[in-house]
Amino acid sequence: MQQELAQPILFIDIDEDGKFLMSKKAVQFIQAIETNIAIISIVGQYRTGKSYLLNRFAGQQTGFTLGSSTNPCTKGIWIWGKRVESDNLTILLLDTEGLNSYERDQNNDARLLVLACLISSNLLYNVMQVIDEKSLETLSFTTNISKHLLGDDEFITQYLPSLTWVIRDFGLDLQGSTPNTYLEECLDEQQGFADEFKQRNQIRQAITKYFKRRNCYTLVRPVADERQLRELDKVVYSELRYEFKIQLNQLIQNTLLDIQPKMYKNTPLNGKRLIELVTQYVTTINNGSVPNIENVWDRILSKEFNKMMEKAKEILSSDISLPTTYELLFSNLHQISTKAQESILHYHIAPDRQIEGIVQLSKQITEKSQVLFQENYIKSKRTNQVISNKMYDILNQLSEQGKLVNVQHIIAQVNNIKKIYFQEAKPPSNYECYVQFLELVMQIIEKVANTMQMNFQRKEEDYKQEVNVLKSQINTLQEILKNEKENLHRQLDQVKTTLQEERIMYEKKLLELDNSGGIEFRKGELFENPDLFMKKELKNQQLQSQQTFNLTLKDINQKFMDLKEKLDDIYEARVEIERDKIYNKAMYDCKEQNQAQIDRIKLTYEGEVKILKEDRQRLQEQRELLQIQLTQKDCEFQILKERLKQIEKQKTKDIEHADMLCKISDQLVKALKKLEKKKL
């Protein structure tokens, strides 16, 4: 209860046309009660001390207004609250307008009685002095209850309250009998054949049929003084008659001890449900129709059930950040499922509705988990594809910029990218996406390899051409050299021939001179030493030829040197081609290794996925099993709780019974002793 009520408040007003009007203040107050509710109502003839008795139930001298005149005082229905924390129970006291008043018709009384019966756990039926035919007749609405309430008889009987007959100003001598026996005697079938008896018996049968739980209490006059009697609210408790106080306490204590939350179909009434129930009832009867309380209650419960399920669904749809690992996803899902189940188990509704809710929730959990697992996979794949695309773009850019120059470089880049990828990638599709990414990387590597191979081929061609040009140049030079050599030999031969001819000519001339006596002329150097002269001449000639030859030889040597340099260049180029060929081969080897690695990862991933799927399946089955067990245990727990309550109730009753028997036996013993004394 949000706040205790200092004073009773009007709950239902009845206007001149007999229409019921609910008070806003009371509705607000009742709706705020979240605990179970038990209602003690008092009904009965007007001006019979009902309001006074209920004030005593509230432990107060005043509260519900009393009237001292003969006019009816309480109008409509009034409530007052009393909270009993320990049992999660709020007890409401309900004071009603007096019945059989000249201001209202019988139909109005019946409606009021039906409403009080519907919502009460305990109905105090207040009568004066005796249980007479009139007081029985007042409950005659029960003989034709279907006029006021539609529904199965069994349902109606089950939900009618316990009936406590309170006889005020009771002065009869029960002659050792108890009030309960007195009540049962009054409800016994009347013997007689007249119609009057038939009708009387019908009323009695209806009362015993509908009010299975009933008992009776008697209260003597609270005070002897007539004046005080008219203004009892002014008489302090201590001044009340001792016997009245004893009886009053017994009535109050037993009633409060016995009080149970009002239940419909195993579901306790709380503030909101009570208001729903009364609203439906009031609306229907104001429209001139007869309420079907079972339908009304089913509607309320369905509404509540939907609310309970909505709450559970809301918990179930709590955000789980995706993508994530299977383990985390499973643990988060387990956490929200448990919360949702707890919200159902803690909901104040009948256990069978809770079980139904848990079963529905289980289905929702299964569907949710399927959706989540799929969504997680899709989101993870999307994220990983974005990362791998980024990585691919980097690699592709490097490749297009020609920065992937050799195999080592490519491997280094791929390893770097792999490291970044696994730092950023999200499970569960990280391995799968990596395999796909590697396939793309292989395309880049292939492209790079092709470009490198083409470059090598182009370079090889170029070198080959260059070698051919150099070869032809060498041939030409060799040819030139050969020709030069031949020329020199020819020239030498010519010089030789010329010298030979000159010698012959000079010899001839010498001979002629010898013959013509030109001795003086021979006295010259030539004549003095012609051989020496000739030798000198020849040596000069030889020296000149040697110089020419040397120059030519130097020239040839120079050309040889140039050729040699070119040959060296060609050789180096060939060496480079060979080296590139080796790199090329290594790159292909690496490509094959990568392919093998991809295959291996694929194999491992497929294995892992299979194991994870099997794990998920197993966990799913375990969870379902646990849920079923939980549901069963909860049912068993509820049943045991119910049985425990019944046993405790029975125990209390047995104790009371035993106490009563002890008292009776004590009284009997005393009476016997008195008798014995008298006899003596």
Ligand SMILES: Nc1nc2c(ncn2[C@@H]2O[C@H](COP(=O)(O)OP(=O)(O)OP(=O)(O)O)[C@@H](O)[C@H]2O)c(=O)[nH]1
């Ligand atoms: N004789 C007698 N009078 C009582 C008793 N209790 C209360 N009264 C007096 O009866 C009168 C009516 O008391 P209420 O408590 O207002 O009676 P009620 O049944 O609530 O009356 P309505 O609201 O008009 O139906 C008052 O003058 C009380 O002092 C009782 O046990 N015996």
Ligand SMILES: [Mg+2]
């Ligand atoms: Mg009253």
